[in-house]
Amino acid sequence: ADVFTYDPGFTSTAACESAITYIDGDKGELLYRGYPIDQLAEKSHYLEVCYLLLNGELPSRQQMEDFEYRITRHTMLHEQIQYFFRGFRRDAHPMATMVGVVGALSSFYHDSLDINDPWQREVASMRLIAKLPTIAAWAYKYSIGQPFVYPRNELSYAENFLHMCFSVPAEPYHVEPALAKAMDRIFTLHADHEQNASTSTVRLAGSSGANPFACIAAGIACLWGPAHGGANQACLEMLRQIGTVDRIPEFIARAKDKNDPFRLMGFGHRVYKNFDPRAKVMKESADEVLELLGIHNNPTLQVAKELERIALHDEYFVSKKLYPNVDFYSGIILEAMGFPTSMFTPIFALSRTVGWISQWKEMIGDPTGKIGRPRQLYTGATFRDYVDVDAR
Ligand code: CMC
Missing domain, CATH: 1.10.580.10 (Citrate Synthase, domain 1)
Incomplete structure (x- = not known):
């Protein structure tokens, strides 16, 4: 085989x-x-x-x-x-x-x-x-x-x-x-x-x-x-759902709970086991845009910053190397510009x-290119003969 x-x-x-x-x-x-x-x-x-x-x-x-x-x-x-x-x-x-x-x-x-x-x-x-x-x-x-x-x-x-x-x-x-x-x-x-x-x-x-x-x-x-690009919408909706800084611990606890499917949106990455360099730029940009638009004390941004601070000091997130990714701050900028989350x-x-x-x-352009065709490990039934409906 x-x-x-x-x-x-x-x-x-x-x-x-x-x-x-x-x-x-x-x-x-x-x-x-x-x-x-x-x-x-x-x-x-x-x-x-x-x-x-x-x-x-x-x-x-x-x-x-x-x-x-x-x-x-x-x-x-x-x-x-x-x-x-x-x-x-x-x-x-x-x-x-x-x-x-x-x-x-x-x-x-x-x-x-x-x-x-x-x-x-x-x-x-x-x-x-x-x-x-x-x-x-x-x-x-x-x-x-x-x-x-x-x-x-x-x-x-x-x-x-x-x-x-x-x-x-x-x-x-x-x-x-x-x-x-x-x-x-x-x-x-x-x-x-x-x-x-x-x-x-x-x-x-x-x-x-x-x-x-x-x-x-x-x-x-x-x-x-x-889990991919849809995370930016999911992240802003999560930040809104958290709403106020005092509710952050509740959501951190949920993200850590193995029996709860909830994850911190905008956190974690398959490849980055350190700060996503895009998130750093995005965070600065978010500050600039809100300043420019005269939006002070934006509650979503406050929740985002505090959530980031708490998660970066939490043993669970630190040990799993979960850092904010590109989707964490982009939504705040887009929302301030007037875009709906969708x-x-x-x-x-x-x-x-x-x-x-x-x-x-x-x-x-690659002359060695082949059709992408993954294989599998088959786990289904082995060979068996067809059974007539009356005999099932
Ligand atoms: N919140 C809580 N726990 C998490 C998170 C999170 N956001 N991300 C990963 N973990 C845990 C996960 O439960 C697992 O724990 P354990 O080892 O105990 O089972 C461990 O960290 C590794 O996670 P994984 O799911 O095996 O890692 P992955 O590389 O397959 O997934 C990911 C990467 C980005 C899908 C995942 O971190 C995630 O779901 N993040 C939230 C969604 C998100 O922000 N996606 C945007 C990614 S960046 C830009 C883009 O692609 O759009």
């Missing part, structure tokens, strides 16, 4: 070679193409990071201009896609709408489905990065009964997203530059994270030769789960799209 290595949850199996993102979980280090995340978050901007992830090097001024120009020219959606949105219930979760709409892109853009044609792969990549903010914003607009707002070419990627979410035809939303910067930083911090569940899903889907729109839809579906995971999805595409392109 065949002998297989059994590794549930892939805790010790490398499924691919990759030159895109490096994580040192013990040190709490995250590098995109060698550049540390904190430097990129401070000095770079999201579209430059997209270029870096996709191409391996930082762009020259000219390369950056060309890239931005191309992304900007793909932000519109085929007009017919509006009817697709309108087919959903208004109260649909925006992630449900996004999985559907992104999957449906392959029925609109026939000239970018051939994965063997480098030009088509390139166009599909540009389209996905450019259109995801439009799709996320429209999923939101639809859910609140407001008209869809078209993208505007003179705005930056982050400004444009805020505009499409918060402008109405009667009144354009004034995009505060500092808020656009914070939005851009959230995109940057989420851009890639090597072989996490959704990225592995995109690779697995892509390994069969499925088209890129279908693969990214699969990634979005996987990201939605509360938009947190869509924002993660649109930010991660470039990571998924970079990984998908790397895989497609």
Whole structure:
């Protein structure tokens, strides 16, 4: 009989070679193409990071201009896609709408489905990065009964997203530059994270030769789960449920109780056994945004900070090396910006799209690539003869 290595949850199996993102979980280090995340978050901007992830090097001024120009020219959606949105219930979760709409892109853009044609792969990549903010914003607009707002070419990627979410035809939303910067930083911090569940899903889907729109839809579906990208929504809801600082011990006790399924959302990570470097940047950003918006004594932020402080000194969390992850503080910023919790995971999805595409392109370009096909340890019945229904 065949002998297989059994590794549930892939805790010790490398499924691919990759030159895109490096994580040192013990040190709490995250590098995109060698550049540390904190430097990129401070000095770079999201579209430059997209270029870096996709191409391996930082762009020259000219390369950056060309890239931005191309992304900007793909932000519109085929007009017919509006009817697709309108087919959903208004109260649909925006992630449900996004999985559907992104999957449906392959029925609109026939000239970018051939994965063997480098030009088509390139166009599909540009389209996905450019259109995801439009799709996320429209999923939101639809859910609140407001008209869809078209993208505007003179705005930056982050400004444009805020505009499409918060402008109405009667009144354009004034995009505060500092808020656009914070939005851009959230995109940057989420851009890639090597072989996490959704990225592995995109690779697995892509390994069969499925088209890129279908693969990214699969990634979005996987990201939605509360153990993954859905944690940002779950975390803010948990912080609200805790409500006040005096109730924290009760929730800490629940998180430690083996008989209670409750976990501290935004805590713990498969790879990081130290501070998630993204959480550090996010925490500073949260302080800045609340300051900028003049929100003082925000109860959710107070609960978050105190929860973090208590957990970092608690024997259970210390011994299991459970630290705040990227999802712990992002929700506070997004809420302050005016997003409902249901938009947190869509924002993660649109930010991660470039990571998924970079990984998908790397895989497609690998001549040794094979279809992803895990084996199993079979535990079912052994051979037996069929029994006629009268004899059962
Ligand atoms: N609260 C309480 N206990 C926890 C937590 C938590 N948040 N996370 C892990 N543990 C415990 C867990 O019960 C287990 O204990 P024991 O060894 O006694 O059975 C131990 O720590 C190891 O946990 P695990 O589930 O085996 O670890 P994993 O690597 O499979 O899971 C995780 C990683 C992120 C799914 C998990 O830590 C978790 O569920 N965290 C909460 C959800 C969350 O914040 N997810 C976002 C992850 S980061 C960004 C993203 O992917 O979106």
